Amino acid sequence: MPATMKLCIILVGAVFCSAISGVYGRPGTRNKCPEVRVKGQLNLEQYLGHWHDIQRFPNDFQHDTICDTANYEQLNTTHVEVVNTATANNGSIISIKGVAYVPDPAAPAKFLVLFPRSSIPIPYWVLDTDYTNYAVVYSCINPQGNATIAQEFAWVLSRQPMLQEQFMEAARGAIQRNNVDPVEGVSRFMDTVQANCVNYRM
Numbered sequence: 496m497p498a499t500m501k502l503c504i505i506l507v508g509a510v511f512c513s514a515i516s517g518v519y520g521r522p523g524t525r526n527k528c529p530e531v532r533v534k535g536q537l538n539l540e541q542y543l544g545h546w547h548d549i550q551r552f553p554n555d556f557q558h559d560t561i562c563d564t565a566n567y568e569q570l571n572t573t574h575v576e577v578v579n580t581a582t583a584n585n586g587s588i589i590s591i592k593g594v595a596y597v598p599d600p601a602a603p604a605k606f607l608v609l610f611p612r613s614s615i616p617i618p619y620w621v622l623d624t625d626y627t628n629y630a631v632v633y634s635c636i637n638p639q640g641n642a643t644i645a646q647e648f649a650w651v652l653s654r655q656p657m658l659q660e661q662f663m664e665a666a667r668g669a670i671q672r673n674n675v676d677p678v679e680g681v682s683r684f685m686d687t688v689q690a691n692c693v694n695y696r697m
């Protein structure tokens with residue numbers, strides 16, 4: 496749940512108002528969250544641990560951050576502790592802690608994540624993972640209030656600071672199967688810089 500923690504910041508602050516700049520990717524245009532198929536019978540124990548953010552949809556809470564990582568640890572029988580860490584563009588290391596849980600035990604890949612300053616829990620759905628190399632996470636919130644565009648977030652995560660081509664292809668497969676990034680040739684994904692990182696494993 497690397498960026499999930501930052502989702503709350505979005506919700507508290509500029510989620511629904513701040514336009515994503517054209518610097519990376521392109522903004523979403525969906526007016527309704529798509530139907531997606533998540534990883535069946537996600538094994539939480541195998542999924543826990545440390546992940547690196549390899550690609551993401553541009554989002555305001557990870558604006559200009561590099562070296563983004565997420566660490567997931569079992570907090571108690573029902574909750575997982577989420578710690579997201581990154582390096583901001585001024586060089587300072589930023590970190591946020593939240594908790595995740597599975598509201599429906601029949602859908603173990605569909606988490607909700609709550610951060611201290613967020614008013615509502617944010618979806619964190621694992622579309623696919625092999626546990627040891629890659630994961631694809633998707634989050635979509637239908638338009639709220641007068642908004643007409645759904646808020647979508649997506650990440651490709653890797654156990655390592657880079658992701659080998661074969662696993663990137665597996666991740667792409669899950670993204671395509673679920674129509675998460677539908678416009679051919681115009682991906683919404685941007686690369687997350689994972690070089691010269693100082694915030695790993697503090």
Ligand SMILES: *[C@@H]1O[C@H](CO)[C@@H](O)[C@H](O)[C@H]1NC(C)=O
Pocket residue numbers: 570571572573574594
């Ligand atoms: C687990 O931790 C969460 C978050 O701190 C808390 O809300 C929940 O009540 C705890 N559950 C149990 C069974 O201790």
Ligand SMILES: *[C@@H]1O[C@H](CO)[C@@H](O)[C@H](O)[C@H]1NC(C)=O
Pocket residue numbers: 583584585586587589
């Ligand atoms: C650096 O940027 C972070 C994230 O935007 C901010 O929280 C922090 O206050 C900044 N630190 C300094 C020294 O400007």
Ligand SMILES: *[C@@H]1O[C@H](CO)[C@@H](O)[C@H](O)[C@H]1NC(C)=O
Pocket residue numbers: 640641
């Ligand atoms: C939604 O639109 C109505 C009608 O234009 C307006 O009065 C209201 O303030 C808007 N609400 C928000 C939250 O922007």
